[in-house]
Amino acid sequence: MSKQEAAQQVRVARRRAGISWAQIAEQLGVAKEWSTAALLGSHPMTEAQAEIVQQLLDIDDAAAEALQMQPYRAPLAEDVISDPTVYRFHEALMVYGPAIKELIHEEFGDGIMSAINFQMSVERRPHPGGDRVVVTFDGKFLDYQW
Amino acid sequence: MSKQEAAQQVRVARRRAGISWAQIAEQLGVAKEWSTAALLGSHPMTEAQAEIVQQLLDIDDAAAEALQMQPYRAPLAEDVISDPTVYRFHEALMVYGPAIKELIHEEFGDGIMSAINFQMSVERRPHPGGDRVVVTFDGKFLDYQW
Amino acid sequence: MSKQEAAQQVRVARRRAGISWAQIAEQLGVAKEWSTAALLGSHPMTEAQAEIVQQLLDIDDAAAEALQMQPYRAPLAEDVISDPTVYRFHEALMVYGPAIKELIHEEFGDGIMSAINFQMSVERRPHPGGDRVVVTFDGKFLDYQW
Amino acid sequence: MSKQEAAQQVRVARRRAGISWAQIAEQLGVAKEWSTAALLGSHPMTEAQAEIVQQLLDIDDAAAEALQMQPYRAPLAEDVISDPTVYRFHEALMVYGPAIKELIHEEFGDGIMSAINFQMSVERRPHPGGDRVVVTFDGKFLDYQW
Amino acid sequence: MSKQEAAQQVRVARRRAGISWAQIAEQLGVAKEWSTAALLGSHPMTEAQAEIVQQLLDIDDAAAEALQMQPYRAPLAEDVISDPTVYRFHEALMVYGPAIKELIHEEFGDGIMSAINFQMSVERRPHPGGDRVVVTFDGKFLDYQW
């Protein structure tokens, strides 16, 4: 079973079990952003983590095994990139990407934000004009070193 | 003169003038993320803003006029997308995009983070293991309404 | 079962049942444009709506469940984009897209028509030279706000 | 001079002259949607129309001649398709395209909405929750005839 | 069963039955070009036509039903476009496309040959230097009308 098939089984099982992504994270004792990404195939889980998931969601052994495999972290499929909820992040990068690059270099010099030594969060910020989605990317700066 | 040509003139002029992006923002009285994006062609400036920029950077009249034009907010060129500093953000979306979608729907229901009613920030967070780049996306939630 | 497979089952079942898309909408008490899009996978249905559909069309439980899932709103497949009935709308955007942009900015300023706070309609307009297809896009204007 | 170069000259000249697209249309005695599209290169103008434009906007002879040439009605460039104001229309077709096709066939049978015998409009509709952009596509139905 | 699968079944069944495309057309009382296209999935057949085909070729009920469905008229797959017999038509359009456009506009003005109100034929023309394939496209002229 591929990690994608396991992710699909997880999504259905989670819905049937009526458990939120946040509750799964709480049981695992990790951030909800990490565990949701791992359950959708982007990170390998430990055997202990996979067992907890299996008990919570009643997924089968092959799925639990697939969750532990080393992933290929693949590009998003076209139907994911173009989904409006995901697309707006690409649109924001389209509008602000060059400004982000200039401001990182101004603050840190020549280098990058690591996407490996990295964490992110998705949060709700209440606002009188309508609540807001706040997504934070937080990665170690790496400078070009020869 | 296109907004892209004006942006290129701004970049060279800013370097020669020895003024930081943050200092330009301060003179304009706006966030550095907004003004940098506007100077690179993603937002139209008012006539007053364009005049301040012209005085600070000694750009020509055609460039100052171009800064005020309504932009086409175009996709990033291949050489920008693949630049490692910009690419890491796409890689992070690749790894976390589906998780972001699930978590937005869990928290808010069916809808999107607006990329129009939206602001973002680029900041340095000191860290003993190496300082970190923190980029925050902050947009109004919009639910699907018929 | 994916929403695409459910949509395919709906199309066949609707044809066998001899029920029109408009009649399904009437039973659901919603606009025919919304329900047809939802049945083809673009919007999630409530459990109550899915049950009505199941009774009308005699689709199986898995299809009824799929209709309630949160969709990925994917780009049209090549065989749909190129279908002449669909393609003419892309051709019209090709011919009039830049004019639409100019006229929206002239009337409203810098911003967009929302595709989330949005509804559309498909209607027949009788005409002596041959009846006409009238499709209306109606979305809230959103201005760029920082 | 190409029609694209003429369109660019028109855009700059119109801004300097402080004349709206609607005013140009009024002078020409045509719909603002048609004239804006024609001035941006999608339709050929008559010699009389081009002369009126030349007087209003003070464009040069080559541009006035280009406005009269038979166009190649080309696909939108990537920077136009991805511009958020234009993109939302493609997103709406993405979400509703298959429903539009089903509803046209249900109402009219096998055939298409003509994009040649066709007109469209862009209008503002006041609304307490925020004014709305209303774009209407109106084309003759053509049925498949052997 | 999709129309493509039905088309594949038709091709095999026709070969086994030893009936030519022209003979099928004769039984249906339609042009061989129309019926061959319909049997390959480009046009919907009536129930009566599908029954005649079923009797002639001994295809199953699902295939006969698929022949009656409203098609998506999809672009040719790469293996069809590149097939030398099909490719030569694309090569001819490559060489003569712009000339065809100029000559249509010279003869008819601004507009198109309809591909909906349209018929075509494939014929053999005897010739001492080797017989010739003669393919004729015949569509109603449609002029741009606002």
Add this chain to the structure above:
Amino acid sequence: MSKQEAAQQVRVARRRAGISWAQIAEQLGVAKEWSTAALLGSHPMTEAQAEIVQQLLDIDDAAAEALQMQPYRAPLAEDVISDPTVYRFHEALMVYGPAIKELIHEEFGDGIMSAINFQMSVERRPHPGGDRVVVTFDGKFLDYQW
């Protein structure tokens, strides 16, 4: 000067001179389809032909020389393929391509219609329901020979 630049000069010069494509062909003593294609860059002209064109249209020496050069017969640019007048021919191939292939093989066996030993015509056919564009492709059949 490239053949494309020469073609552009020819188009403008022809319009200014008020001479039709058919009249140029008549002066050259060749079919209007061949000469129009040659003037647009798809075929090399002889020195004598280029001289007649130069006299008729008052093009410069470099253009007249370019008309005589051996062409690269290139694929149509995107703006030509998508032009509605040209696109309808591709749409017709999309709908009828596989039927054309089947009918050629049924009539001739395994092989192709040559696009080299080939001629085509564009004609008007009067019709009470609206005059029709008739385009004929006529090429020698070539069978696969080892």
Add this chain to the structure above:
Amino acid sequence: MSKQEAAQQVRVARRRAGISWAQIAEQLGVAKEWSTAALLGSHPMTEAQAEIVQQLLDIDDAAAEALQMQPYRAPLAEDVISDPTVYRFHEALMVYGPAIKELIHEEFGDGIMSAINFQMSVERRPHPGGDRVVVTFDGKFLDYQW
């Protein structure tokens, strides 16, 4: 069964039977280049040829039937084009393609080497510096004829 599936069955069966491509050709009484291409799906075989192949390789009836079907001669899949043994031929065309075109026109005038009235060979040429692969393309010259 498609011709591709038949080709795959042939490859496995040939390996198990321990018969070379050259031996199959010998039994068929044709060139090994033709029969290998036919067995891999590029040419239709006669019923007699397919029977000989079936006896030699013990393939099933559906495969033998597929070998006789009229092929779509499709473009090479990416995994075939990029295979180093095949890719070097594309690389050679990349380096020498324009020279081949110039030399054909210098020797023959405006026209092409036919790929239909065509044969090719693959041979070993002994050489003290290492034996060489010699592949010869041999096609009838066709000149552009109107």
Add this chain to the structure above:
Amino acid sequence: MSKQEAAQQVRVARRRAGISWAQIAEQLGVAKEWSTAALLGSHPMTEAQAEIVQQLLDIDDAAAEALQMQPYRAPLAEDVISDPTVYRFHEALMVYGPAIKELIHEEFGDGIMSAINFQMSVERRPHPGGDRVVVTFDGKFLDYQW
């Protein structure tokens, strides 16, 4: 000056000078296939070779210098690949590529024909049914060695 610009200058100069590609090769004392490819930018020439070319064709110093530069051996542009004279070679690889691979492995084992230690020829072979173009690829076999 790029090698492509030099190649273009060479083509025009050769035509004006009335010298054949074969005559240039003869003056250089090399195969006409090598020198034509080198003059079109695929191989670097020595200073002595470039001087001979300069004298024969009267090209300028920058072009003569460009001929000596180390090339980037680039893929063929789309207008070259699709040119019918060049395309037929790609079509032949499309039809025979897999057979070539099988026959090379049958004769030589796992490995490739070198495209570096390689030569090719273009020749006319007289034939009663029409003279033939014969193109030979001749490269050293290289086996996979670890």
Add this chain to the structure above:
Amino acid sequence: MSKQEAAQQVRVARRRAGISWAQIAEQLGVAKEWSTAALLGSHPMTEAQAEIVQQLLDIDDAAAEALQMQPYRAPLAEDVISDPTVYRFHEALMVYGPAIKELIHEEFGDGIMSAINFQMSVERRPHPGGDRVVVTFDGKFLDYQW
């Protein structure tokens, strides 16, 4: 069974057997880089090698047979290219590719590093600032020879 399916079976079997890639290589008596590539489908194994693998990993006969087949050495799939562990190598080629080309030509003249007469290694180099991945490409230089 394809080589890709065999590779997938090998990966799962290796994990279950708890044997490292290096241990398999040791049993085979070859470099771990060669055997890992071969087990993943890039090289054919001998019958003896396949038998050893079968005993070590308990794979089935079809997989063992597939390991011996001549491979198509295909391009990496998108999900492999974009995997961050693999992508960094493409990024390094992006940054250093032109420099590598210049330095090879400076040292060796016009030619290439063979990818056929070639070996590579993956090693860990301890380093106080964090251990390093060292990957070495080592191929015979081949100069362009006519």
Add this chain to the structure above:
Amino acid sequence: MSKQEAAQQVRVARRRAGISWAQIAEQLGVAKEWSTAALLGSHPMTEAQAEIVQQLLDIDDAAAEALQMQPYRAPLAEDVISDPTVYRFHEALMVYGPAIKELIHEEFGDGIMSAINFQMSVERRPHPGGDRVVVTFDGKFLDYQW
């Protein structure tokens, strides 16, 4: 002046000055791999470095300034990727990429070789069967850390 134009000026100037890439590196006191990449646009130089280059190669002020600018590290253009000297490295990644990934994970766990904290070398290794090109990639291992 862009960094690409500066790189082109450097290449020509270096050739005219008769100075090797290695000699430039020696004057700069850096590795030849770093300085060649920097001169070709992949790294920014300090003002002092740019001055040394200017003296050695006699490039103009704009080029010296461009060498100091922060680069966009763009993907290789198609003509560079397909150049045989560069392509062989992509072919090697094609054949060994998945094996490299497996071996890195086996040795280091889940993570990547940094392409930022990274150096590489190009060397000649004498060999009786023909000297060899040895290219080494050496980057810090980064493990996935949340």
